[in-house]
Amino acid sequence: MTTTAKTARNSSTVSPRLRRGVGGREDFFARLLRIDARREAANISLEQLAAAAKVSRRAYQYNLAGRFAPRASALRRLDAALDLLIRDVAETHLCALWRSTLSLVALDMGLVPADVLAAAPQANLKGDENWMAAAQARHRAFYLLVTAHNVPMTQAAAVAGVSKQAVSKALRRVEDGREDPLRDRAIEMLAQALEVPA
Structure with a gap:
């Protein structure tokens, strides 16, 4: 400048x-x-x-x-272009945050991050053990994304390609599972690994 x-x-x-x-x-x-x-x-x-x-x-x-x-026209174009660029930056950051959170959860569960990231949520392969394990990892990642990173459920759903209702359901499942001391400790340790409070 x-x-x-x-x-x-x-x-x-x-x-x-x-x-x-x-x-x-x-x-x-x-x-x-x-x-x-x-x-x-x-x-x-x-x-x-x-x-x-x-x-x-x-x-x-x-x-x-x-x-x-x-010029007024140039200012309007700059304003509009800046809004789009800022939105793109935010979306890129959120996508990276989601992938890193899901990868961390996958590693903690003894899964291969690439396989979990590649598992399509819409496939609904409830008879497939690998898909079910990936689904469980997604649920925990959703929980951390929303509760630890304070990402709104609508944005969490959008970045993962699922509905807001699916995210809400995943959060309830993880929260219910925290009644188990071992699962609760696992969530706390993951949150600490992300350097945010549980």
């Missing part, structure tokens, strides 16, 4: 020089600064945002520096 942009960020008002540069359209400039602050907080590069919004990288930098005012 340029020194000019940093200075503008830390100031409650736009300097006279920047005001001339943006043609008095301080509201547009302030909106751009808010967009860029969100971009940085989400760890999205300037290049990513500019490309997604179909805005020139150089124009974006010039706008931040106050050399000329951003």
Whole structure:
């Protein structure tokens, strides 16, 4: 980020020089600064945002520096593109969290993570021991995802490709199973391995 942009960020008002540069359209400039602050907080590069919004990288930098005012249409595209990028980042993070949690549970149960990840929940192969073991691992992973990571059930269901009702049912089964001291301890140890309280 340029020194000019940093200075503008830390100031409650736009300097006279920047005001001339943006043609008095301080509201547009302030909106751009808010967009860029969100971009940085989400760890999205300037290049990513500019490309997604179909805005020139150089124009974006010039706008931040106050050399000329951003256009309203460009601000709308930047806002919309940033919302999509942030959503994509969140979905990618959630997918990685789900896979790592399920893999950890599988290892704890003596299962092969790749096999558990590959077992389709919709197959409903209740006569298959391997599928049933994978289903049990999914139930525990759902429990940790929702109760330990505070992931909403709707999001947990979406990332695993099941219904919210299936997640709710899995949570009840695991919770009922925690009446067994050994199972309860197993859940606690898994939560500790994930570095979150049970």
